Amino acid sequence: MSAGLTDDQRLIAEGVRGFVERELQPHEALVERLDTVPDDLFEELRRKAIAQGYYALNMPAEHGGGGLGAADRAVAEIEFGRVSRALGIICNRPAPILKACTGDQIETYLRPTIRGERWDCFALTEPGAGSDARALTTRACPGGGDWIVNGTKQFITMALRADFIILFAVTGIEATPRGERKRITAFLVDKASPGIEVRPLDVLSNRGMKSCVITFSDVRVPARNILGAEGGGFAVAKAWIFSGRVMLAANCVGLAERAMAIAARWANTREAFGQPIGRFQGTAFKFADMATEIHATRLMVLDAAGRMDAGTLTQREASQVNLFGSEMVGRVTDSALQVMGGMGITKEVPLERFWRDARVERVWEGTSEIHRDIISKDVLREFGR
Numbered sequence: 217m218s219a220g221l222t223d224d225q226r227l228i229a230e231g232v233r234g235f236v237e238r239e240l241q242p243h244e245a246l247v248e249r250l251d252t253v254p255d256d257l258f259e260e261l262r263r264k265a266i267a268q269g270y271y272a273l274n275m276p277a278e279h280g281g282g283g284l285g286a287a288d289r290a291v292a293e294i295e296f297g298r299v300s301r302a303l304g305i306i307c308n309r310p311a312p313i314l315k316a317c318t319g320d321q322i323e324t325y326l327r328p329t330i331r332g333e334r335w336d337c338f339a340l341t342e343p344g345a346g347s348d349a350r351a352l353t354t355r356a357c358p359g360g361g362d363w364i365v366n367g368t369k370q371f372i373t374m375a376l377r378a379d380f381i382i383l384f385a386v387t388g389i390e391a392t393p394r395g396e397r398k399r400i401t402a403f404l405v406d407k408a409s410p411g412i413e414v415r416p417l418d419v420l421s422n423r424g425m426k427s428c429v430i431t432f433s434d435v436r437v438p439a440r441n442i443l444g445a446e447g448g449g450f451a452v453a454k455a456w457i458f459s460g461r462v463m464l465a466a467n468c469v470g471l472a473e474r475a476m477a478i479a480a481r482w483a484n485t486r487e488a489f490g491q492p493i494g495r496f497q498g499t500a501f502k503f504a505d506m507a508t509e510i511h512a513t514r515l516m517v518l519d520a521a522g523r524m525d526a527g528t529l530t531q532r533e534a535s536q537v538n539l540f541g542s543e544m545v546g547r548v549t550d551s552a553l554q555v556m557g558g559m560g561i562t563k564e565v566p567l568e569r570f571w572r573d574a575r576v577e578r579v580w581e582g583t584s585e586i587h588r589d590i591i592s593k594d595v596l597r598e599f600g601r
């Protein structure tokens with residue numbers, strides 16, 4: 217925990233770190249081994265997170281959430297980055313896009329989800345539509361007063377646990393000055409609806425978190441379950457996209473700090489050629505680079521989050537912090553693992569897990585290439601392209 221935080225933010229950081237170390241980290245090895253969070257453990261941790269005030273921190277206080285702004289939340293997310301996402305996600309609920317709920321949706325979806333009684337998952341990506349999200353082909357067609365959904369979603373995190381799905385589907389085609397474009401609409405879909413199947417995927421990072429394929433076969437969704445406006449799905453999603461990118465980088469800071477600390481302790485005690493390996497410059501300088509990159513990311517995160525609160529964060533800046541943070545945690549976990557030599561490769565210490573978990577950060581909230589594309593286009597536009 218470093219300088220630059222207000223007194224309140226220090227309290228948030230200390231509180232979340234204590235909760236993470238006391239309640240969540242002790243279960244990491246079990247979750248890793250089982251590749252799932254057992255139901256009873258999940259329930260116990262959910263109850264503790266609610267009771268101790270670490271649940272739905274990002275949600276509006278008027279609906280029962282923690283009411284934290286982006287800067288305060290980033291401070292909390294740095295600390296949540298210190299635990300496997302499979303466990304951190306028990307607290308980090310629900311998807312911020314649910315703030316777009318209106319009317320009956322508030323009592324049916326938003327508030328019960330904030331209370332921890334219901335579980336959401338966010339289903340945008342498809343087998344043929346990842347970075348190019350507009351390529352999605354899942355369709356929702358009007359039928360008997362409802363919408364009938366057909367299609368397949370892929371990589372949907374928490375889909376096994378969720379009891380409703382925030383689904384993006386094509387509801388038509390519209391003419392724009394740039395030609396025809398798909399109308400994409402967001403829906404709230406109850407997972408118990410007939411015609412939904414969920415299949416978990418086996419993935420490298422964050423074992424126990426479970427990303428899934430969801431298939432929809434003639435699934436009926438009531439018209440009142442449209443989130444935002446019909447055809448306005450991307451407008452609703454875009455309103456929250458910056459937040460995901462900044463908070464991802466915050467999580468990367470926490471994971472990187474934890475990896476560096478484990479490696480530093482090792483470097484101070486492990487001896488080779490008659491001295492601790494940390495006295496070899498080849499090892500020591502790794503810590504200079506790790507600490508500097510972590511610090512730079514922390515500053516970027518706090519700056520970006522502060523400007524999110526002020527409403528001045530740009531898309532380029534959100535991509536920059538995501539890109540830098542996700543690549544930083546890859547470098548830091550790799551260096552930390554290298555410092556531990558053969559032991560780093562074993563499951564006796566968590567470094568190999570941190571290294572695996574870090575890998576997805578360069579993919580899932582927009583790939584590094586997509587962020588470079590956004591940033592470079594903006595830079596070149598600024599200078600007159």
Ligand SMILES: Cc1cc2nc3c(=O)[nH]c(=O)nc-3n(C[C@H](O)[C@H](O)[C@H](O)COP(=O)(O)OP(=O)(O)OC[C@H]3O[C@@H](n4cnc5c(N)ncnc54)[C@H](O)[C@@H]3O)c2cc1C
Nearest residue numbers: 338339340341346347348371372373427579580583585586
């Ligand atoms: C573990 C995990 C959990 C996830 N959870 C969710 C979830 O809960 N909900 C959800 O909706 N999605 C989720 N995703 C999906 C994630 O958002 C996508 O994986 C991501 O957007 C990339 O899409 P893709 O995997 O289809 O890769 P592609 O888009 O197929 O990209 C493949 C490669 O091509 C490159 N590429 C593509 N376009 C360009 C371009 N214009 N310029 C340069 N290079 C390019 C990419 O950078 C990448 O290297 C998850 C993914 C993972 C791995």
